[in-house]
Amino acid sequence: MSGKNNRRREPLTDAQLLMTISIGIFVAMYVLAMIFLGGGFLKAQQIFDLLNDNSYLIIISCALTVVMIGGGINISVGGVIGLTVMACALFLNGTGIAAGPLGIVIALLLALGIGLAFGVGMGFLVSYLEIQPFIVSLAGMFLARGLTTILSVNPVKVAHEGFGELVKAKIKIPFLGYVAQNGNLIPAKIEIGTVVAICVVILMYLLLRYVKLGRNIYALGGNRQSALMLGINVKRTCFSSYVISGVLSGLAGFVFLMHKPAGNASVAMRSEMDAIAASIIGGTLLTGGVGNVIGTFFGVMILATIQKIIALSPLNASWWQEMASGAMLGFFIILQSVVLSNRGKKAKN
Amino acid sequence: MSSKKRASSGLGQLLIPLIALGILLLFNLLRDPSFFSIGVAVNNSGNQVLTGNLISIIDSASELAIIAMGMTLVTAACGGQDISVGAVGAISGAVLVKVLQAFGAITGPTVLLALLVSILVTILFKLFNGTLVAVFRIQPMIATLILYSCGRSIAYWINGDATPQLNSPILSAIGMTIPGIPVPTPIFCVLLVGLLLALIFKFTNISLYTQSVGINQGAARLNGINPTAIKLLSFALLGVCVAISSLIGVSRLGQLNHKTLLVDIEMDAILAVAIGGNNLGGGKFKLSGSILGAYIIQMLTTTLYAMKVSPVNVKAYKAIVIIIIVIAGSPVVQAKVSALWKKLRSGRAAASKEVG
Numbered sequence: 080m081s082g083k084n085n086r087r088r089e090p091l092t093d094a095q096l097l098m099t100i101s102i103g104i105f106v107a108m109y110v111l112a113m114i115f116l117g118g119g120f121l122k123a124q125q126i127f128d129l130l131n132d133n134s135y136l137i138i139i140s141c142a143l144t145v146v147m148i149g150g151g152i153n154i155s156v157g158g159v160i161g162l163t164v165m166a167c168a169l170f171l172n173g174t175g176i177a178a179g180p181l182g183i184v185i186a187l188l189l190a191l192g193i194g195l196a197f198g199v200g201m202g203f204l205v206s207y208l209e210i211q212p213f214i215v216s217l218a219g220m221f222l223a224r225g226l227t228t229i230l231s232v233n234p235v236k237v238a239h240e241g242f243g244e245l246v247k248a249k250i251k252i253p254f255l256g257y258v259a260q261n262g263n264l265i266p267a268k269i270e271i272g273t274v275v276a277i278c279v280v281i282l283m284y285l286l287l288r289y290v291k292l293g294r295n296i297y298a299l300g301g302n303r304q305s306a307l308m309l310g311i312n313v314k315r316t317c318f319s320s321y322v323i324s325g326v327l328s329g330l331a332g333f334v335f336l337m338h339k340p341a342g343n344a345s346v347a348m349r350s351e352m353d354a355i356a357a358s359i360i361g362g363t364l365l366t367g368g369v370g371n372v373i374g375t376f377f378g379v380m381i382l383a384t385i386q387k388i389i390a391l392s393p394l395n396a397s398w399w400q401e402m403a404s405g406a407m408l409g410f411f412i413i414l415q416s417v418v419l420s421n422r423g424k425k426a427k428n
Numbered sequence: 429m430s431s432k433k434r435a436s437s438g439l440g441q442l443l444i445p446l447i448a449l450g451i452l453l454l455f456n457l458l459r460d461p462s463f464f465s466i467g468v469a470v471n472n473s474g475n476q477v478l479t480g481n482l483i484s485i486i487d488s489a490s491e492l493a494i495i496a497m498g499m500t501l502v503t504a505a506c507g508g509q510d511i512s513v514g515a516v517g518a519i520s521g522a523v524l525v526k527v528l529q530a531f532g533a534i535t536g537p538t539v540l541l542a543l544l545v546s547i548l549v550t551i552l553f554k555l556f557n558g559t560l561v562a563v564f565r566i567q568p569m570i571a572t573l574i575l576y577s578c579g580r581s582i583a584y585w586i587n588g589d590a591t592p593q594l595n596s597p598i599l600s601a602i603g604m605t606i607p608g609i610p611v612p613t614p615i616f617c618v619l620l621v622g623l624l625l626a627l628i629f630k631f632t633n634i635s636l637y638t639q640s641v642g643i644n645q646g647a648a649r650l651n652g653i654n655p656t657a658i659k660l661l662s663f664a665l666l667g668v669c670v671a672i673s674s675l676i677g678v679s680r681l682g683q684l685n686h687k688t689l690l691v692d693i694e695m696d697a698i699l700a701v702a703i704g705g706n707n708l709g710g711g712k713f714k715l716s717g718s719i720l721g722a723y724i725i726q727m728l729t730t731t732l733y734a735m736k737v738s739p740v741n742v743k744a745y746k747a748i749v750i751i752i753i754v755i756a757g758s759p760v761v762q763a764k765v766s767a768l769w770k771k772l773r774s775g776r777a778a779a780s781k782e783v784g
Contacts, residue, residue: 214708
């Protein structure tokens, strides 16, 4: 904001501009939905529902944003979610220590451990053996999906009592609630997963903005050669970005399990593409060096709102939903490209 | 330096995929020699056909091999991959079936016409991707993400029916075998497409132009090459490949299922390009490498099936083999290995000198 007062002495960076566009579009879309669809969109709970349903997507989108800023890509996040959900579900259904309250903690550690293992493995292959990140993470995705079905082909429902409490546990905010038809006040409900996701967004924002590693990731994605010249340990930075994304996808798996306590071979199928789309809509460039997790957060919210609007509109069918989100994605991508190329022309003049 | 030169001459990038193929063959030979048996059987329509694992590998890798060729061109020119080939394949299948249904009868000319229409429509969709990439300067993976996420829905919308059945001797001749010729027809399709591309490369400069655009777009433009046109051309050629694969896929099953036609083929095609030793960042390419990559992937899948690995678990084993292949192809590992090799040789030379 101060940039405007300073007579554009400090113009918005590309990432900030793209982020502003995505926030603007989210707000415009939401207001239009409130006006034309009314109903659920007028309640505060709607926003919380969007967050509750997509908390895992927010986390993996942050994971992808970090990797993409570093100039890489990680399409294994969906697969890792599937694997952690299945592994944790099987573990929590076990006997002995797993059945007690301590089991939940171990399950969380298991989820983070699986994510860490994938992050370390892929990070090593990408940064130290210089293998193309797309292929490495594709192999990671295949491996995670394959291991999931090796663990169990059939859906596994979590029967753990303590975990059931955790699933039901919700933060209630009475003053954001609404009065139901029978006169009872129904408070707004926020799931724990949403709180975790918001914390991840804030943490990643701080990491990318104020921590040396975060700045190094930007430098690496912006120009690898320059980063090397500046004395940045390029390989370790790249490695770290994959480790972060791995751990975050493990965490996203646990959050997913808290939202839907059942393992299934098709959990979070194709969610990696949603996460990539959210990052791009939020202003992250796949070429690296440009991006922002706050934008990514709004990218997820835009995708979620589109889905919700279509679900509430008369065109409620999966193929309409897919076509509409595809069209939206196309619109955003072209808009970004036009905006950036116009700025490029202006900068030259 | 000399060892590097030697590695890049001769077989060059084909060395690793050939070794991988050789190891897979050797593994199968040791595991079960009957894997290689080729027999002659009579199929449902009374034709003599060749059977056996090898035939089935070459046959069922056809769609992948054809798409991998197109993907190689796009990769070389644009430095990125098209992830919408499976979804666009479903669209071109839907168009094909729609045209055939409009004619009512499935005869030689109508199939040819339907194929032409579906090729045209596919090229249009691919040019949409290509325009985003070449004109709007969007990274290929992102530009094609649009059709990746909604292509199958468009296919559904075009056709309006979940799984139309198509029974016709002409389609089964395309998808399986032509009466009297025991070799499956898709194999000829691969040969035809490969030959066509080889002829195009032989008599035009497209191959050279594509590589120069992929290596340095600015320099190519200064030398009078139009990068936009070359990129669009690579997408159009990929469109032709996708339409032909889609025809094979539809006629192989005799039905159109917009959800399963060419499903997940984009990932396998990109893998085939990478296993073939092509740089996913664009530039130099070898079509033969990608074709080889496609057959390696299919061979791997068939081997795993033959080992009684459940189809849903195949992915995990596939991932491990892929990781091994890419590690072997990694520049860092290759440099280390060649350094080690040099050391060993010089050590041996020194030892033999001492002995001498």
